[in-house]
Amino acid sequence: MKKEIEFMLNEEKVIVEVEPHWTLLHLLRETLELTGAKEGCGVGECGACTVIVEGDAVNSCLYPVMEIEGKTVTTIEGLAKPDGTLHPLQQSFIENNGVQCGYCTSGMIMSAKALLDKNADPTENEIRTSISGNICRCTGYVQIVESIKHAAGSMKNTQAAQNGK
Amino acid sequence: MSQYDVIGTRAPRVDAPAKATGRAIFVDDMSMPGMLYGALLQSPYAHALIRGIDVSAALKLPGVKAVVTHKEAGLVKYGVSPARYDETIFCYDKVRQVGDNIAAVAAVDMATAVEAASLIKVDYEELPAVFTIEEALADGAPLVHDDYKRNISAEVHQEFGDVEAALKECDLIKTTSLKSKRQDCAFIEPQGCIATYDLSGNLTLYSSTQTTHYVQRSLAMALGAPVGKVRVVKPYVGGGFGSKASASHLEMAACLLAMQTGKPVKMIFDREQVFLHGRARHQFVHTMTTGVKKDGTIMALKHEAWLNGGAYSSFGIATVYYAGSLLGGPYKLPNMKYDGYRIATNLPACGAQRGHGGVIARSCWEQQLDMIAEELGMDPLELRLKNIMTAGDVTCNDLDMSSLGMKECIEVVRDASDWKNKKGKLPQGKGIGMACGFFVSGAGFPIYRSETFHCTVTIKVTEDGGTAIVSTASAEIGQGSDTTFAMIAAEGMGIPLGMVRIESGDTDFGVDLGAYSSRQTLMTGQATKQAAENVKMQVLDALSKELHVPVEDMDIKKGYIVFKKDKPDLSALKTRYIKEHREWTDNPSLDDELSFREASRIAFFTKGTIVGTGMYKPPELGGKFKGAAVGTSPAYGCSAQIAEVSVDEQTGRITIEKMTDAHDCGQAINRTSVEAQMHGSMAMGLGEALFEEVKFDDKGRLLNGDLAEYKMPTALDMPPMEALIVESHEPNGPYGAKEVGEGNIMPTIAAVLNAVHDAIGVRIHELPLNPERVYLAIKEYREKNAKQ
Ligand code: FES
Ligand code: FES
Numbered sequence: 020m021k022k023e024i025e026f027m028l029n030e031e032k033v034i035v036e037v038e039p040h041w042t043l044l045h046l047l048r049e050t051l052e053l054t055g056a057k058e059g060c061g062v063g064e065c066g067a068c069t070v071i072v073e074g075d076a077v078n079s080c081l082y083p084v085m086e087i088e089g090k091t092v093t094t095i096e097g098l099a100k101p102d103g104t105l106h107p108l109q110q111s112f113i114e115n116n117g118v119q120c121g122y123c124t125s126g127m128i129m130s131a132k133a134l135l136d137k138n139a140d141p142t143e144n145e146i147r148t149s150i151s152g153n154i155c156r157c158t159g160y161v162q163i164v165e166s167i168k169h170a171a172g173s174m175k176n177t178q179a180a181q182n183g184k
Numbered sequence: 185m186s187q188y189d190v191i192g193t194r195a196p197r198v199d200a201p202a203k204a205t206g207r208a209i210f211v212d213d214m215s216m217p218g219m220l221y222g223a224l225l226q227s228p229y230a231h232a233l234i235r236g237i238d239v240s241a242a243l244k245l246p247g248v249k250a251v252v253t254h255k256e257a258g259l260v261k262y263g264v265s266p267a268r269y270d271e272t273i274f275c276y277d278k279v280r281q282v283g284d285n286i287a288a289v290a291a292v293d294m295a296t297a298v299e300a301a302s303l304i305k306v307d308y309e310e311l312p313a314v315f316t317i318e319e320a321l322a323d324g325a326p327l328v329h330d331d332y333k334r335n336i337s338a339e340v341h342q343e344f345g346d347v348e349a350a351l352k353e354c355d356l357i358k359t360t361s362l363k364s365k366r367q368d369c370a371f372i373e374p375q376g377c378i379a380t381y382d383l384s385g386n387l388t389l390y391s392s393t394q395t396t397h398y399v400q401r402s403l404a405m406a407l408g409a410p411v412g413k414v415r416v417v418k419p420y421v422g423g424g425f426g427s428k429a430s431a432s433h434l435e436m437a438a439c440l441l442a443m444q445t446g447k448p449v450k451m452i453f454d455r456e457q458v459f460l461h462g463r464a465r466h467q468f469v470h471t472m473t474t475g476v477k478k479d480g481t482i483m484a485l486k487h488e489a490w491l492n493g494g495a496y497s498s499f500g501i502a503t504v505y506y507a508g509s510l511l512g513g514p515y516k517l518p519n520m521k522y523d524g525y526r527i528a529t530n531l532p533a534c535g536a537q538r539g540h541g542g543v544i545a546r547s548c549w550e551q552q553l554d555m556i557a558e559e560l561g562m563d564p565l566e567l568r569l570k571n572i573m574t575a576g577d578v579t580c581n582d583l584d585m586s587s588l589g590m591k592e593c594i595e596v597v598r599d600a601s602d603w604k605n606k607k608g609k610l611p612q613g614k615g616i617g618m619a620c621g622f623f624v625s626g627a628g629f630p631i632y633r634s635e636t637f638h639c640t641v642t643i644k645v646t647e648d649g650g651t652a653i654v655s656t657a658s659a660e661i662g663q664g665s666d667t668t669f670a671m672i673a674a675e676g677m678g679i680p681l682g683m684v685r686i687e688s689g690d691t692d693f694g695v696d697l698g699a700y701s702s703r704q705t706l707m708t709g710q711a712t713k714q715a716a717e718n719v720k721m722q723v724l725d726a727l728s729k730e731l732h733v734p735v736e737d738m739d740i741k742k743g744y745i746v747f748k749k750d751k752p753d754l755s756a757l758k759t760r761y762i763k764e765h766r767e768w769t770d771n772p773s774l775d776d777e778l779s780f781r782e783a784s785r786i787a788f789f790t791k792g793t794i795v796g797t798g799m800y801k802p803p804e805l806g807g808k809f810k811g812a813a814v815g816t817s818p819a820y821g822c823s824a825q826i827a828e829v830s831v832d833e834q835t836g837r838i839t840i841e842k843m844t845d846a847h848d849c850g851q852a853i854n855r856t857s858v859e860a861q862m863h864g865s866m867a868m869g870l871g872e873a874l875f876e877e878v879k880f881d882d883k884g885r886l887l888n889g890d891l892a893e894y895k896m897p898t899a900l901d902m903p904p905m906e907a908l909i910v911e912s913h914e915p916n917g918p919y920g921a922k923e924v925g926e927g928n929i930m931p932t933i934a935a936v937l938n939a940v941h942d943a944i945g946v947r948i949h950e951l952p953l954n955p956e957r958v959y960l961a962i963k964e965y966r967e968k969n970a971k972q
Contacts, residue, residue, distance in 0.1 A: 048213075053206075054206070054209070054212075055205070055207070056206070057210070057212070057372070057373070057422070058212065059372040059374070059422075060455045060890065060891050061454065061455065062455070062890065064890060064891035064892040065372055065891050067372050094206070095206035096205075096206055105201075105204070105205070109205055110204075112200065112204040113196050113197075113200040113201055114196060116196070116200070116857070116860055117204070118199070118200045118203045119423075119662040119663065119664065119860060119864065120371070120372070120373065120421065120423040120661060120662025121199065121203030121204075121210075121420060121662065122210065122371070122372040122373040122422030122423065122662075123372050123422075124203050124206075125206045128204065147899040147900050148900065150899045151898045151899050151900045152898075153899075154372060154896065155372070155899075156371050156372055156423050156425070156864075156896070157371075157423055157662050157860075157864050158860060158863055158864055159863035159864050159865075159866055159867030159897075159905060160863075160867070160899040161859075161860075161902070161905055161907075162856075162859075162863065163899070164899065
């Protein structure tokens with residue numbers, strides 16, 4: 020039995036029919052054609068499917084679709100500005116090589132964004148903790164952590180410049 | 185100042201924007217009109233006869249479009265090494281491991297396909313099974329394959345020099361062993377594919393693979409299709425590490441279902457299937473005896489290895505050869521004897537994984553060398569330096585170290601880690617250890633016997649001269665090969681990286697054996713360089729005719745023509761470009777430099793589309809003995825690593841405090857990517873050293889086939905890692921480059937083992953070093969010491 024739900028997705032209102040047993044990941048990938056969030060395990064163990072719901076990074080493969088009714092969801096597709104300007108995290112992952120195969124990357128960036136939105140000046144340990152649910156088999160995390168550090172720095176500088184105006 | 189403009193820089197990866205925005209397309213992100221979904225029926229038993237298969241109920245389920253078993257698939261044997269083709273697409277007489285494939289279903293959606301597979305009835309007669317090496321070798325043990333007597337699926341016996349005679353001359357002889365556990369590749373993207381079949385009989389497979397070429401050949405052979413009608417395309421791939429280096433049942437089944445239904449069929453492994461069909465690292469048991477002189481000179485190594493190979497051979501013959509041959513260096517070793525056995529069992533089959541065959545052998549020996557140094561009262565680092573090979577040395581098994589910065593690597597990590605002030609001087613519970621290793625830069629021969637080029641590359645320049653398109657069938661799987669080849673192409677043509685576009689991973693682009701044995705940088709790199717230089721020559725040749733300047737008096741640098749002598753009058757040429765193309769919005773300026781773009785346009789006027797081609801196969805390599813093909817390579821990369829650890833003696837928990845790593849990759853093409861490979865290798869090595877172990881119950885069923893119970897390193901487990909690049913010049917490599925992705929995993933485990941000993945005085949001869957094992961080892965060590 021399909022049900023209709025309504026929620027905010029990447030700053031746009033979405034009304035969509037879903038099967039109540041679906042996960043948010045299924046809705047995103049199979050119905051809404053947003054394939055940035057990946058399925059690495061399907062059971063909440065790898066973090067490749069991470070998206071942000073109401074400010075928190077969540078494993079969308081575990082998130083029951085009915086529970087997003089009325090909530091705000093951000094996926095990797097919603098990070099760049101409509102004119103194509105990348106989010107500082109995306110820019111930093113490109114410049115600091117936070118990317119190898121790329122399968123964990125969307126999830127990594129979303130976990131990092133949830134952190135930086137709450138904590139603009141995280142310690143290395145806070146960064147590592149925020150992505151400890153995101154497994155990466157390629158990088159050993161060095162360049163990912165560097166990417167997040169640099170993004171935090173550049174976001175702070177932009178903020179300071181704006182405040183100075 | 186570097187002599188290069190692009191090579192040796194830290195250019196961002198060409199695929200990073202797509203990946204950082206979630207736009208990079210992996211196979212699971214693809215769908216096609218009318219696409220069906222496939223599911224496999226797999227054996228719940230580790231060893232059983234198949235008495236009958238009834239698919240009628242599955243066929244009746246609404247939404248099911250096809251069900252295939254061995255009846256439709258046929259019984260063609262295939263596998264990896266032609267000498268051990270021991271698989272069929274579906275089992276027909278018996279199953280040999282849990283997860284063995286019986287049938288596949290295509291249906292309108294995944295849920296229907298899975299339900300239909302569960303409706304297939306199989307009449308099994310369970311057989312006794314063997315899971316360990318000991319069980320498999322026991323008298324009267326059931327045979328996994330009738331052809332493999334005593335369940336030995338491959339054995340190797342080699343001797344170089346005279347080991348027994350050499351041992352007689354030694355002052356110290358030491359025998360030790362090391363036993364490892366099965367490690368999984370555990371890439372984050374499970375294998376998947378989509379097969380399509382058209383009315384002209386063209387079969388196209390989009391697959392998460394490292395080796396489009398071998399998959400193409402295997403499909404053609406097992407399905408009886410003409411090779412020319414089979415195309416394999418690799419979209420972005422989420423890591424491979426060896427497990428995606430051969431054709432899988434998933435790919436075979438999807439193709440068969442597409443051929444039966446005429447519709448695209450998508451199949452994706454779930455995580456448990458990745459563990460069941462990963463073909464990842466074998467379990468190794470090594471015993472080694474090394475003899476040395478009083479002064480530390482290594483005289484001889486006698487080595488025996490036993491590998492638990494699982495149900496099928498896969499890469500296993502190569503694995504058991506590599507386990508021996510990769511000890512020939514990097515130390516001068518005049519005498520070496522090796523006996524290796526790969527044992528078939530009823531566990532999921534094992535295959536190739538990062539550092540193929542060599543990692544545990546290396547770990548065993550490097551721990552033993554430390555023990556020898558201790559008994560001789562030598563610094564283990566000095567013992568290694570004393571025996572170290574240098575460029576030009578050839579090992580006793582004919583591996584030619586055409587470049588080798590091994591000594592430099594040791595010196596670099598020694599100084600960077602402050603070894604001299606730490607080794608043997610840290611407080612109880614803290615320790616430092618080192619080890620070395622090396623690996624091939626590509627196998628000298630293809631997996632099947634052939635005179636084939638290992639790769640062919642074409643570069644095509646667009647008509648306006650603005651973009652050079654590099655086409656290669658090589659596989660970008662995350663390691664950064666697309667970026668590497670784009671950089672090599674840019675350097676070879678003398679143009680900026682931004683003017684190069686690369687398309688890869690498609691068998692329609694030519695031949696490339698793929699991403700395995702760390703071959704692509706050297707081999708595909710050579711072919712790319714040749715193609716790029718070919719383009720450059722064609723452009724300069726056309727220009728020479730127009731300008732009456734000899735080709736050798738010109739060059740192309742940073743996108744502009746360089747005139748080594750007098751600069752000719754260019755105004756006519758420049759005006760011609762612009763006159764022709766008034767409506768183009770990006771015409772070059774009328775300044776007095778002549779760009780590659782203008783020159784290529786002029787060349788196009790006389791020659792049509794400029795296409796440069798390149799190809800590579802290794803030169804004649806050493807070794808005429810049986811098995812010489814496994815280990816010989818045009819070049820070898822090498823690493824030294826130092827691990828600093830602390831051990832909590834109450835709990836047995838090891839914390840890695842720091843890793844210092846130096847790798848000789850020849851000329852670094854992209855420095856950032858080289859460091860990235862070093863970090864990734866160490867992470868995988870530390871995982872294998874500390875916690876990774878695939879476990880089975882007494883029926884051969886997976887106990888931890890998921891990413892929660894199969895422990896691998898998270899961001900919180902990883903120590904600070906210093907990656908130091910040592911550059912040598914490899915004469916056989918493009919611009920002097922060679923491998924980094926696998927040589928660098930060789931020293932990691934042994935560096936940790938040696939550091940643990942330095943911390944607590946205990947030697948451990950079994951992996952992984954989880955708290956329980958370490959705790960028990962400490963306890964045993966104390967009890968033994970108390971008695972004495
Ligand atoms: S796919 Fe959601 S955590 Fe792995
Ligand atoms: S980049 Fe491959 S899993 Fe992280």
